[in-house]
Amino acid sequence: MISDQLKEQTKSNHQSLEKKLIGKMRAMRNKQDYIDLLTIFYSYFGGLEQLIQGNVLKNKVPDYDLRRKAYSLSADIELLGGRHPALAAQHFLPAITNHAEALGAMYVIEGSTLGGKIISEMITKQLGITDGVSFFNGYGADTISMWQRFQAVLNQPENLPGDAIIAAANDTFLKFSEWFDLNA
Numbered sequence: 001m002i003s004d005q006l007k008e009q010t011k012s013n014h015q016s017l018e019k020k021l022i023g024k025m026r027a028m029r030n031k032q033d034y035i036d037l038l039t040i041f042y043s044y045f046g047g048l049e050q051l052i053q054g055n056v057l058k059n060k061v062p063d064y065d066l067r068r069k070a071y072s073l074s075a076d077i078e079l080l081g082g083r084h085p086a087l088a089a090q091h092f093l094p095a096i097t098n099h100a101e102a103l104g105a106m107y108v109i110e111g112s113t114l115g116g117k118i119i120s121e122m123i124t125k126q127l128g129i130t131d132g133v134s135f136f137n138g139y140g141a142d143t144i145s146m147w148q149r150f151q152a153v154l155n156q157p158e159n160l161p162g163d164a165i166i167a168a169a170n171d172t173f174l175k176f177s178e179w180f181d182l183n184a
């Protein structure tokens with residue numbers, strides 16, 4: 001299934017991003033450090049979501065509007081008193097030019113909700129922050145069911161062989177990692 005291939009073939013990029021993020025989070029000392037982390041996500045995911053929006057076939061992703069993350073990132077930044085950064089310019093983002101590539105980018109964004117719970121717990125434990133964690137809380141109790149529904153979208157036979165989805169997912173991970181290095 002495409003969802004299994006995606007997991008397997010993006011594993012090393014996920015692991016290196018996770019490592020980078022954990023290092024950054026361990027070094028956080030105050031609210032401003034956390035706002036800075038949110039702005040990195042906001043500028044990248046926000047720019048990416050615009051590219052996805054222009055290319056995804058929305059009738060094939062039934063709950064597409066529910067899944068946009070720039071809103072919750074923006075709300076968290078505002079709640080904490082931070083300023084919105086500009087969105088990442090197109091040359092910092094993966095090339096998203098069709099539905100398959102849009103699904104690959106969405107895979108990375110949607111998957112980030114799975115580790116989000118661990119991240120929000122780290123933030124609360126380390127900084128005592130309990131407000132402004134809506135992005136990392138993902139879909140709360142619905143996180144697993146939202147993930148499974150997205151996997152079902154990925155696994156539609158019409159998406160086979162899936163190479164374009166996987167390539168776009170890996171590019172999305174890599175470009176995010178680069179964006180992280182540039183801004184962290």
Ligand code: HEM
Nearest residue numbers: 006007014018021022107108109111112114115118119176
């Ligand atoms: C501290 C940072 C992170 C931790 C601890 C973490 C942890 C996790 C965990 C526990 C899972 C679930 C694995 C499973 O159930 O099989 C997961 C899945 C995933 N994460 Fe992360 N993650 C982190 C950061 C990120 C970020 C920043 C992104 C994207 C930008 C991301 C993308 C994904 C994706 C796409 C999956 C789905 C893998 C699959 O296909 O099952 N993760 N992560």
